Every structure is written in structure tokens, then in C-alpha cells.
Amino acid sequence: MIKIDIEKKLHGSNGAMNLNIDLIIKKGDFVALSGKSGSGKTTLLRILAGLESAEGSIKIDNEVWQDKKNSLAVQKRGIGFVFQDYALFPNMTVEQNLLFVEKDRGLAQHLLEITELWELKDRLPSTLSGGQKQRVSLCRAFIKRPKLLLLDEPLSALDPAMRSKLQNEILTLHREFETTTIMVSHDPAEIYRLASRVLVLEQGNIVDDGVPKEILLKTSGSQKFSFEGELLDIIKVDVIYVAIVAIGQQLVEVVISKAEAKYLAVGQIVNLSTKAFSPIIKHI
Amino acid sequence: MLETLQNLDFTPFLLSFKLAGLTTLILFIISLPLAWYLSQSSSKVKPWIEAITALPIVLPPSVLGFYILIVFANIDLAFSFTGLVIASCFYSLPFMVQPLQGGFESLNKNMLEASYISGKSQLLTLFRVALPNIKPALLTALIITFAHTVGEFGVVLMIGGSIPDETKVASIAIYEMVEIMDYDTAHIYSGIMVLISFVVLLSVYIFNHTQKKIGGFH
Numbered sequence: 001m002i003k004i005d006i007e008k009k010l011h012g013s014n015g016a017m018n019l020n021i022d023l024i025i026k027k028g029d030f031v032a033l034s035g036k037s038g039s040g041k042t043t044l045l046r047i048l049a050g051l052e053s054a055e056g057s058i059k060i061d062n063e064v065w066q067d068k069k070n071s072l073a074v075q076k077r078g079i080g081f082v083f084q085d086y087a088l089f090p091n092m093t094v095e096q097n098l099l100f101v102e103k104d105r106g107l108a109q110h111l112l113e114i115t116e117l118w119e120l121k122d123r124l125p126s127t128l129s130g131g132q133k134q135r136v137s138l139c140r141a142f143i144k145r146p147k148l149l150l151l152d153e154p155l156s157a158l159d160p161a162m163r164s165k166l167q168n169e170i171l172t173l174h175r176e177f178e179t180t181t182i183m184v185s186h187d188p189a190e191i192y193r194l195a196s197r198v199l200v201l202e203q204g205n206i207v208d209d210g211v212p213k214e215i216l217l218k219t220s221g222s223q224k225f226s227f228e229g230e231l232l233d234i235i236k237v238d239v240i241y242v243a244i245v246a247i248g249q250q251l252v253e254v255v256i257s258k259a260e261a262k263y264l265a266v267g268q269i270v271n272l273s274t275k276a277f278s279p280i281i282k283h284i
Numbered sequence: 285m286l287e288t289l290q291n292l293d294f295t296p297f298l299l300s301f302k303l304a305g306l307t308t309l310i311l312f313i314i315s316l317p318l319a320w321y322l323s324q325s326s327s328k329v330k331p332w333i334e335a336i337t338a339l340p341i342v343l344p345p346s347v348l349g350f351y352i353l354i355v356f357a358n359i360d361l362a363f364s365f366t367g368l369v370i371a372s373c374f375y376s377l378p379f380m381v382q383p384l385q386g387g388f389e390s391l392n393k394n395m396l397e398a399s400y401i402s403g404k405s406q407l408l409t410l411f412r413v414a415l416p417n418i419k420p421a422l423l424t425a426l427i428i429t430f431a432h433t434v435g436e437f438g439v440v441l442m443i444g445g446s447i448p449d450e451t452k453v454a455s456i457a458i459y460e461m462v463e464i465m466d467y468d469t470a471h472i473y474s475g476i477m478v479l480i481s482f483v484v485l486l487s488v489y490i491f492n493h494t495q496k497k498i499g500g501f502h
Contacts, residue, residue, distance in 0.1 A: 051397055075403045087394035091416035100412065101402035144402060 001027050002148065002180060006047055006056035006066075010204060014038055019047075019054070019204035025197075027061075028178045032191040032212070035201035041184045044201070045150045048182070049081055050074035060147055080141030080149040080179070084157055086133040088125040094136050095121040102143045111139040114176075115169050131162035135169065142173055149174075151183035155190065167193050188216045226273040234261050245272055288468040295449055296457035297476065303365070303453060304433035307372040308380070311429055314373070315380040320410055322381070323388030338378050345438025348375060353442055363445045368453075371443040372433050380429045387421025388414055420492040427488045431481060 002025040010017050019040040025031055033041045046052040051074055058065040065072045089097050094117060098108040112118040115135040125133055134154060141149055155163045167190055174181055185191050191198055191212050198215045200208035208215055229247035241261040243254045340348055352371045353362055361367035391414060399409040437455040444451030461470035
């Protein structure tokens with residue numbers, strides 16, 4: 001169990017704010033940390049790792065990582081950390097990257113085999129693809145059998161196919177090692193697949209806390225689609241108006257009335273919804 | 285000309301290289317922790333240390349030489365090879381510190397933190413992670429310090445005088461040859477200096493170029 005009760009003044013892009021976190025995380029939980037950029041997610045991870053200071057206390061099981069007087073050095077916390085930019089050691093091969101952290105050849109081989117990297121064990125990081133690099137980084141985090149695994153947007157630099165592959169690997173590793181994990185992520189699909197709990201941070205405070213289904217499914221059970229998107233353009237076609245809306249990676253056209261066209265402005269974030277129909281679902 | 289070549293005394297060159305080699309070695313040992321500290325620190329003292337370290341670049345060598353001479357005169361180090369080595373260390377300090385500091389600053393911070401998180405100390409991180417990943421900067425620092433020490437003149441003239449086999453280094457020897465109008469020897473000495481300097485610099489640039497090509501550093 002991890003007990004966090006910390007406070008820190010931050011000077012973010014939106015001016016000064018107070019990071020104020022009071023939280024208990026169960027052992028073995030997979031917690032997703034979500035929220036707009038600048039809300040304090042990465043800072044929270046860095047404070048837990050001991051890379052940044054804060055006031056308050058952090059306890060894990062029976063160990064005190066931080067209290068009023070002391071703060072345990074980053075080296076002694078037994079943490080695994082995966083950075084968005086991989087942060088591998090470029091002068092070491094894939095296997096050496098793991099062995100530098102912990103000289104456990106057996107576990108290194110096991111981890112590299114799970115992640116299909118064993119054949120690349122003698123390669124230098126600069127010769128690997130982004131997905132491969134991030135898998136090495138994951139293995140490197142696991143080889144120390146950390147008490148707490150911190151993932152800072154680990155998959156956001158990867159393409160969707162590679163992302164889904166790595167999600168499976170993270171899930172496999174999490175099940176095998178049962179490591180308590182905190183992952184910063186913006187991707188609802190990723191959070192839904194991996195996490196057992198979601199925390200939403202806003203201006204340094206936790207504003208939402210629950211299971212992914214409750215937090216992420218905004219339409220809660222009704223047969224309704226609702227998407228947020230950006231209104232890119234309104235085009236007049238004969239007597240009707242067509243709005244172009246960007247939803248994620250996709251652009252859609254929606255017919256709107258003259259009255260609607262009047263009160264909508266290009267550049268607005270809009271909500272696009274429809275209900276009472278039966279969606280068709282097919283695999284691709 | 286042939287006769288000049290046969291009678292040529294190469295001791296000034298040996299002295300120059302001995303001086304440059306020792307200075308580079310000592311400066312590397314001193315500058316490594318200093319450059320590492322400067323690259324990692326955000327302390328208020330940092331600009332002060334940086335300014336003091338960079339002073340020898342802007343000061344006329346005669347100013348540096350004058351102060352060192354005053355101090356050395358009291359501790360009996362002036363006009364000796366040891367004195368020359370110590371003076372050269374002051375004179376060439378920025379040429380070792382600045383490339384090393386630049387190299388360390390260009391390293392990915394997350395990579396260094398990844399090493400700390402995995403339980404490694406600053407010292408181990410410096411030697412196993414930081415240094416191997418700044419090879420071009422390291423080479424530049426070593427070579428430029430060496431070359432700069434070989435090429436120094438003002439400080440050497442003030443501190444070392446021109447004692448044969450003790451403090452008469454190549455640059456001083458050339459100056460003397462010109463003064464006594466022995467242009468043949470001056471030509472040969474100067475030619476050798478140009479050639480060595482060029483070859484050294486060319487090797488550095490070729491090495492750094494190939495390192496960039498294979499993506500051996502970041």
C-alpha cells in the first residue's frame with residue numbers, strides 16, 4: 001500500500017498553482033493519471049521517484065520515503081521509471097542496459113524474451129525503432145523488481161499499432177510481477193485496457209477518482225454516441241449549411257441549420273451526438 | 285639548410301609536448317568534477333565559478349603571467365619546469381572545462397535520472413553513463429587543451445624565462461631564433477608547429493564527423 005500526502009507550489013504554464021495530493025493506492029493496483037498538460041501529473045511522478053522535492057509524506061508498505069524531516073534518496077527507493085523519450089543508455093547494448101541496472105542475467109533474458117527482444121540483445125539503442133526502444137526501457141524498469149512502477153506517457157510517441165502491442169506487453173508484465181503501477185496517459189482506450197483505477201488531475205488537485213468505466217464512459221449505458229471535436233469550417237451549400245468537425249484523427253461532415261450556423265463559430269470545441277440508433281460494428 | 289637540419293635541437297619540442305601532456309592530464313583530473321558540477325548545478329555560485337574559469341580566455345597572457353610570477357617568486361617556483369606546468373594549468377583551464385561542461389549539458393537529463401533511479405550514484409553515473417556518451421566533447425577538450433598549451437607563449441615567456449632543457453619550449457625557441465635572425469631554424473620550427481597543429485585538428489574533426497554519422501552520441 002502506498003500512502004501519499006504531499007503539497008508543492010508549482011509555477012506552471014498557467015501561472016502559480018498548488019499541487020495537493022492526498023491518496024492511498026492499493027498494492028498491485030494499476031492507476032492511470034489523466035488530466036490536461038500542466039495539471040501536475042509528471043511532477044507528481046517525479047516527487048514519488050524522489051527527483052523533485054515536496055512537503056508532506058510518502059509511505060510505501062512499512063517504508064517511509066518521505067516525512068517532515070527526511071527524504072529517501074532517489075537511488076534507495078526501488079522504483080522503476082519509464083520515460084516518454086525512452087532515456088536508454090546509448091553506449092550500452094540492449095542487454096547491457098538491463099544488466100547495468102541489475103546483474104540478473106536470467107531475469108534479463110526472461111524479460112527480453114517476453115518482449116521479443118532477445119534476438120536484438122547485442123544491438124545498440126540507436127539502431128532500434130521507437131517501439132523496440134520503449135520495450136527495452138520497460139524491461140529495464142522491471143529488472144529491479146521495483147516496488148512501484150512509474151510510467152510517464154510511455155506510449156504517446158508511438159503509432160497506434162505499436163501502442164496496442166506495447167499495451168499488451170505492459171499488461172503481461174504487470175500480471176506477472178504484480179507491480180503497483182502509476183501511468184500518466186491521455187488515451188482513453190489505453191486507460192480502459194490497462195488501468196484498474198483512474199485519477200483525473202486538474203490544477204494540481206484530484207478532481208475525479210474511480211474505475212475507468214465510470215470515469216471514461218460519459219454516455220453511461222444509453223444508446224448514444226457523443227464526441228468532442230473541433231469545428232474546422234462551416235460551408236454553405238445551396239440552402240443548407242455543412243459543418244466540418246475534427247474528431248480525433250477523423251474529419252466528419254454534419255448538416256446544420258441556418259440558425260445553428262449562426263451561433264457556432266469556427267475554432268470552437270463542439271459536442272457532436274446522436275441517439276436512438278443501432279450502431280454497426282465490424283472488425284477491420 | 286641541410287647543415288641546419290642536422291644540427292637542429294629538438295629539445296624545445298620535447299619540452300613543449302611534455303609540458304602539454306602533463307598539463308592536459310592534470311587539467312583533466314581537475315576539470316572533470318568541476319565541469320560535471322557546473323553542468324548539473326543551478327546554484328547561485330555557478331555564474332561566479334564560470335566567470336572565474338573563463339578569465340584566462342579574455343585576459344592578456346601577460347596579466348596572468350604577472351600575477352603568477354608574483355606568487356611564484358615567493359615560493360621559489362618561477363623559472364622552473366614545475367612552475368611552468370602549474371602556470372599552464374591556469375592558462376588552459378577553460379579549454380578543458382568548457383567543452384566537457386558543454387558535453388555534459390547536452391546529455392539527456394532523463395537518461396542521467398534513469399541511472400539514479402536504478403540505484404547508481406553520481407560517481408558511477410558520471411563514469412559509466414555520462415563520460416562514454418560525450419566522446420566527441422571529451423576528445424575536443426583533451427586535444428584543444430594539449431594544442432593550446434603547446435601554442436602558449438606569453439605566460440611561458442614570463443614564468444619560464446628561456447632556460448635550455450628546462451623551460452625553453454618550442455614557441456620560445458622560435459621567438460629566439462627570429463631575434464638572432466636565424467631564419468632557417470625559425471622556418472623549420474614554425475613549419476613543424478603548423479604541420480603538427482593541422483594534423484591534430486584534422487584528426488579531431490574527422491573523428492567527430494564519423495561519430496555524428498554513426499549516431500554514436502546524442
